[in-house]
Structure formats: structure tokens, C-alpha cells
Amino acid sequence: MSERLSDLYAARVAEGQIEADAAQEDALPEFDRILEALEQPRKGGLFRKAPPPPRGLYLWGGVGRGKSMLMDLFVELCEARARRVHFHAFMQEVQEGVHAERKKGTEDPIKPVAKGISDSVRVLAFDEMQITDIADAMIVGRLFEKLFDAGCVVVTTSNRVPDDLYKDGLNRQLFLPFIALLKERMVVHELASERDYRQDRLAGAESYFSPANAEARSEIEAVWDRLSGGREETLTLTVQGRSLELARFSNGVARASFYELCGKALGPADYLKLAETVRVLILENVPQLGRSNFNEAKRFVTLIDALYEAKTRLIVSAAAEPEYLYVEGSGAFEFERTASRLREMQSEGWGA
Known part of the structure; x- marks a missing residue:
């Protein structure tokens, strides 16, 4: 069985590297279930289907509550299976990839970009998901649908609840299906620590x-x-x-x-x-x-x-x-x- 984040967290507390926090401890089982599921083979055997990928995790809460620290520990245990990247940097890469596919005349430029990502990594670990750019807002739904369908597991931190993403943004009604997708494919967990x-x-x-x-x-x-x-x-x-x-x-x-x-x-x-x-x-x-x-x-x-x-x-x-x-x-x-x-x-x- 894979090492659990709750065990690593307890060890770091015992070593004095981090301070125990009840709200952080409440989030640990969500990371543990993902780590346990990642131990299962991605492809099925001759007579059995591959298990479905675990639901991801959308960890939100105020600034300085320890979200990024928990993500660091999670990625440490995932090792090569996860890519840790700031959400803005990731979307910049995606936009560049989509632009390159359009220049080649690709009919659906999002499809090869999503495939390239899902073929290279099992877990996407995002820091600070927030969407303020209309170009990102218009493609993120289809992009994540393809990533989820390919078996990618997404774990992200955010300072806001999913319903507040792209709040008051242009053509926000076109973005709402993405919020529904996040809630369907990810567990939404608030890190409600009182301490910053x-x-x-x-x-x-x-x-x-x-x-x-x-x-x-x-x-x-x-x-x-x-x-x-x-x-x-x-x-x-x-x-x-x-x-x-x-x-x-x-x-x-x-x-x-x-x-x-x-x-x-x-x-x-x-x-x-x-x-x-x-x-x-x-x-x-x-x-x-x-x-x-x-x-x-x-x-x-x-x-x-x-x-x-x-x-x-x-x-x-x-x-x-x-x-x-x-x-x-x-x-x-x-x-x-x-x-x-x-x-x-x-x-x-x-x-x-």
C-alpha cells in the first residue's frame, strides 16, 4: 500500500517541521483516498475493466491556510506521477499549444493538446486555480472534460469556492458547465482554518x-x-x-x-x-x-x-x-x- 499523506503529515509534525492544524488534518483523508487509488493499475487485464480514476480534489480556503503546503506533501508522495504547476502558467502553455495547432489547421486544436498532457502525466496538481481571462474561460471546460475522460486526476488549490470562479466575467453563462464539471469530477473541500x-x-x-x-x-x-x-x-x-x-x-x-x-x-x-x-x-x-x-x-x-x-x-x-x-x-x-x-x-x- 502507498504511503499515506496522513502518516507523512504526522511525521513532519513530530519532527517539528510543521504545526498540527485541525482543519488541515480534516483534509488529509481526501489526499489519502487519491493516493490509494493511484496504486491501482491504469489499464485493465484481459477479462476485467480498468478501475475508474478517483475523483480529484478542489481544496479551497483563505490565503495562508496551508493549502500549498499540503499540496507539496501530496506531490512528494506522488513522485513522478504528478506534475505540480501554477494554474496561470499551465493555461499559458495550453493557449500556446492551441495556437500552434490552429496554425497547422487542426480541426479541433484542444484535442491534441489535452492528449499530450494526459499521455505525459497521471496527476495534475495546480496551485491557485482562478480564471480571469476570457480566452482561458472559453476553452477550459472542453480541455478538462478531455483530461478527465483520459483518466487524469486533478488536484487544485484555490482561494475561492468553484461557484465564484470567473465571477462577473464576460459571457460567464458559457463558463457555468465547467463549474458543474468540477463539482462532478472533484471533491470540493474547504480548508477552514482560522489561522493565516x-x-x-x-x-x-x-x-x-x-x-x-x-x-x-x-x-x-x-x-x-x-x-x-x-x-x-x-x-x-x-x-x-x-x-x-x-x-x-x-x-x-x-x-x-x-x-x-x-x-x-x-x-x-x-x-x-x-x-x-x-x-x-x-x-x-x-x-x-x-x-x-x-x-x-x-x-x-x-x-x-x-x-x-x-x-x-x-x-x-x-x-x-x-x-x-x-x-x-x-x-x-x-x-x-x-x-x-x-x-x-x-x-x-x-x-x-
Whole structure:
């Protein structure tokens, strides 16, 4: 019999690596039933049918409740049978595959893309399922239907219940069958922990480092290590047909430099997509702002507004304290609101 996640969880608790949590423990049997079913052969024998694949798992709940940690343990036990990928990155790959098939003139471009995925992996483990892009919303139903029919098992985390996916999205009525499919093929389980472990890791920690010197870099590195657990990947967001790439991303936490986000021709749509995708943004090396970098300063203001409205946690290293970042030139007066927001975003429990 395969190792159970409940056994591994108990061992890690005993070792002091994780802290026992009743809500997390309630979710463990769902992972165990999937692991047990995966031990069964995928193909049937000469005179018997293959067993049906187990229902997947849709694990949802608030930010920082331990969903990604449980997924890490599950994937560890699955070994080569599972592919762990952030949902946005996965859909980006799918869109590229569909585009390539269309260029070849394939009548049903989703079919070969789905087959390529189901032939290569038994379990798809997604971080943070959320759908905000209409292009994703229009293909995800048929894609997942084919993956499920091919015997793929899907395990995903999300911050929202299935009924709230693509909420208020364009042509949402066309998306509703996908929600019904998720409920049919996956067990929906709420991780209702009262404790936000991500906030715990940030509790009492500084979130604004000035000046942006070697000491600030060291502090930022420590925060990143704490939040990422040493695991990172690239996140690609599609915004109005363009790609916004974040080279360093882990468990809903993104890390980027000021010039990566404000030195390029990005606009409100890019920052809104970023703010609704990540839960924590680490922004490094914000320079002194003024006449010489007026356009970059305007983008910075727009970025902070988007993060503020989305309640995204912000950790910053900057050349000066918020009130002294932008002291001369056109826009300095308007920046007072941004400085105020930066101060508010440093307060204990902000964004909880």
C-alpha cells in the first residue's frame, strides 16, 4: 500500500517541521483516498475493466491556510506521477499549444493538446486555480472534460469556492458547465482554518526597507526564503494578448525589481492582473523619484493603487521613506496619496 499523506503529515509534525492544524488534518483523508487509488493499475487485464480514476480534489480556503503546503506533501508522495504547476502558467502553455495547432489547421486544436498532457502525466496538481481571462474561460471546460475522460486526476488549490470562479466575467453563462464539471469530477473541500500562516510568517516583520542597501537586500532575501520555502518558478500572465513575465514566483508570492515592473511600458491592466494573481509582492530597489524618471514614477503610482485596492501585501526596498521618495517635480503633490497608502500597507495585519 502507498504511503499515506496522513502518516507523512504526522511525521513532519513530530519532527517539528510543521504545526498540527485541525482543519488541515480534516483534509488529509481526501489526499489519502487519491493516493490509494493511484496504486491501482491504469489499464485493465484481459477479462476485467480498468478501475475508474478517483475523483480529484478542489481544496479551497483563505490565503495562508496551508493549502500549498499540503499540496507539496501530496506531490512528494506522488513522485513522478504528478506534475505540480501554477494554474496561470499551465493555461499559458495550453493557449500556446492551441495556437500552434490552429496554425497547422487542426480541426479541433484542444484535442491534441489535452492528449499530450494526459499521455505525459497521471496527476495534475495546480496551485491557485482562478480564471480571469476570457480566452482561458472559453476553452477550459472542453480541455478538462478531455483530461478527465483520459483518466487524469486533478488536484487544485484555490482561494475561492468553484461557484465564484470567473465571477462577473464576460459571457460567464458559457463558463457555468465547467463549474458543474468540477463539482462532478472533484471533491470540493474547504480548508477552514482560522489561522493565516502566511500572515504569521510576516507578523512583526518589517515590510519597508530603506535605504536599499546591502542590509536591505539581506533582509529581503530572508523574507523571500521564509515565504517561498526555497521553491520558485516563472509566472507568465497574459494581459490583452501580451505576456507579463515574473521570473521569481512561489506559492502566491512574486518578487521583482522596480525596473522590471515600472521601467517597462506597462499599464493599469497589467498591474490589475498582477494584483489579482499574487497575494504578496516583494518589490526591490525603488529609486528616488522625480523629473528624471517621471514615467516610471507614474507607473509606480498606478501599481501601488492596484495593489492597495486588491489588498495585496507589499514588501519594499526603496531609496527613501515613502514621504521622501518623490519630493520635487510634476506629480510630487499627487504622490502624497501614494506615500500615505505605502504607510498604511505597512501596518500590522493589513491585507488580512
